[in-house]
Amino acid sequence: MNVSEGGVTIEVSETRDGASEGTGEGVFFNPTQELNRDLTVAVLDTWAETERDGPGTYLDAMCASGVRGVRAANAGWDVTCTDIDGDATDLAARNLDRNDLAGDTERTNVNAHLYEHHYDVVDLDPFGTVVPFLDAAFNGASELLCITATDTAPLCGAHFKSGVRKYGAVPRNTEFHPEMGTRTLLSASVRTAARYDVAATPVFTHATSHYVRTYLALDSGASKANDRIDQLGYVDWCNHCYWRDHEYGLIADPTDECPHCDHATQTAGPLWLGPTHDQSFAAEVRDRVTDAMGEATKARRLCNRLEAERHDPTHYDQHELYGNWGESAIGMADFLDALRDAGHPASRSHYGGTTFKTPASVGEIRDAVL
């Protein structure tokens, strides 16, 4: 069957959603990732215009149907599509041809490929964890590394032991789980990059439905890599009252007892505690979302949210807090006004419709809004 999105038409053998990835016979194609792909093109356009003099080389490392590579080629990038599955690279080649676009395709294990080839931008989109591909990717990518991670259960601590094994960190299953997953992924990525004296800086990141998508700007240099390591640390969290605090450093110094309600706390980390996105970059991305994109409305809304989102290392969910207090939630606008009127900076966050960020403690929030 043929699928059209973002100005290209591609042949796909079947459509599968994220939950069924890794299963089935044909080459994988997930129509629900269109938002992810629309934003990829907008990020690539932004990168080409603000960080370099036009498009460069782009590796669609796990190309499957080649849809990402085809869309990147359509945006002017010099594209290579690789996949370990020859049916996938054959399909990607046909899909480039059918859109009259140039591009290389190669059946290969991308881990081997990335030690012998370099690209300005590398895009990783594996089934399951991205960890087995990170070392090679930081060797083969020179400017930007794009990662889609769909293994959200290990990342956010719902599959605790798997998360510990894969990410070399302790993720906790909190009520801000999409951000826990995001910061666990970023922690492992930043630490892997630093091993090669590469500083990885997230410029655009979103946790959407069942995946985390991040774009890491890459800089060479030991001291810059040290600066990124300095942005790792730990989050202490109380599952009774949702109090939380964070501390920078690789040596944990946990607060055992919640200062707000005296219950035992849990500690997660090392997590990335720095910004997960650059607000002005998010605005540039929004301005490059085009009406030809099928998910333009959602993409622009997400960028607007990111442009305004504060960088506190964790978010709260207003409904979770009110539920915990045994009170009825109020409208988000009124809620944020009450918080700001009490002197606490606050923003919405992209993690959910009732989520917000503030440096205020859970006690200060309660005093401000009840």
Ligand SMILES: C[S@@+](CC[C@H](N)C(=O)[O-])C[C@H]1O[C@@H](n2cnc3c(N)ncnc32)[C@H](O)[C@@H]1O
């Ligand atoms: C989730 S799919 C990619 C989807 C595609 N990027 C898209 O946007 O539709 C994962 C792909 O990774 C490929 N793959 C798995 N291990 C690989 C490896 N070591 N090297 C290259 N490709 C690999 C699989 O064959 C599969 O086609």
Ligand SMILES: [Zn+2]
């Ligand atoms: Zn507590």
